[in-house]
Amino acid sequence: MIGNDVVDLELAQRESNWKRRGFLNKLFTDSEQILIYESDSPEHMVWNLWSRKEAAYKIVNRQTGLRLFNPIQLECVTTNQIQNFDYGTVRFYNQFLYTRTEIKPELVYTEAVTQRSDFELITTVTNLKNIQKENGIPFYFDDVQSLLKPLSITHHGRFNKAITTR
Numbered sequence: 074m075i076g077n078d079v080v081d082l083e084l085a086q087r088e089s090n091w092k093r094r095g096f097l098n099k100l101f102t103d104s105e106q107i108l109i110y111e112s113d114s115p116e117h118m119v120w121n122l123w124s125r126k127e128a129a130y131k132i133v134n135r136q137t138g139l140r141l142f143n144p145i146q147l148e149c150v151t152t153n154q155i156q157n158f159d160y161g162t163v164r165f166y167n168q169f170l171y172t173r174t175e176i177k178p179e180l181v182y183t184e185a186v187t188q189r190s191d192f193e194l195i196t197t198v199t200n201l202k203n204i205q206k207e208n209g210i211p212f213y214f215d216d217v218q219s220l221l222k223p224l225s226i227t228h229h230g231r232f233n234k235a236i237t238t239r
Contacts, residue, residue, distance in 0.1 A: 074132045074135055074136065074186065074187045074191075074223060075131075075132065075184065075185065075186055075191065075195060075223055075225050075236055075237070075238060076127075076128040076129060076130065076131030076132045076135075076170075076184070076185040076186075076225045077128050077131070077182070077183060077184045077185065077225045077226075077227045077234060077236050078123075078124045078125075078127035078128040078131070078182070078183050078227045078229075079124070079180055079181070079182045079183075079227045079228065079229050079232045079233070079234060080120040080123065080124050080180060080181040080182075080229055081179070081180055081229045081230025081231050081232050082116075082117075082120060082178070082179055082180055082181065083179065083230065083231075084229060084230035084231070085120055085229075085230075086116070091116065091119045097109065097119075099144070099145075100123065100126075100144040100145070101119075101122060101144070101145075102145060102148050104148070104150075105122050105148065105149055108122065108149070108152075109122070117176055117181065120181040121152075121159060121174055121176060121181055121183075122149045123144075123181075124174060124181045124182070124183040125149050125161055125163055125172045125174060125183050125185070126144050126147040126149065126163065127183070127227075128172060128183040128184060128185035128225075128227075129147050129163040129165065129170040129172065129185045130142055130147060131185065131225050132170055132185055132186075132187060133147070133165050133168075133170075134210070135210055135223060138208060138210075140209075146165060146166070147163050147164070147165050148163065148164045148165075149161055149162070149163050149172075150162050150163070150164050150169075157175060158173050158174060158175055159173075159174040159175075159176060160172065160173055160174075161174065163185065170185050170186070170187060171185065171186050171187070171188070171189045171191075171192070172184065172185045172186075173185075173192055179231075179232075180232050182227075182232070182234065184236065191238065194238040194239050195236050195237075195238060195239075196236065196237060196238065196239050197234065197235065197236055198213055198224065198235040198236060198237050199235075201235060203215070203216065204224060204226075205221065211223075211224040211225070211226055212224050213235075213237045215237070222237045222238055223237060223238065224236070224237050225237075
């Protein structure tokens, strides 16, 4: 299973006041708020954690078929930097999902998987004509392999990306 999310940092800065009263409490657990406040770049940490939760939610939604997004139920519990990526774990009750986040000056982009080894299977989809939806969940029909594959699509502001697995 896969999920992804992108945050256009310029748009987020214009449209989302993460410092307003109650904003962080609605979206982040106490331990996540500590990560935000102790970060060298609190704003980047807000969107890093948010992006990880959104990408993980897409997996949960695909698994359960439920559209009940409650950000507090998804908790970013670990993070460590390897090269240019921030790798982390998101907990949804007793399930752990794995994330890989790229932070650039203009965007935060996260991919989520159910098994760490699945990062190696992710591929970008550029031809979106073969998209099919089942119960609102997107799939990609791979003409070459004649297979229906899970698809995750994200867009925010100037950025968009669709991914599937090889």
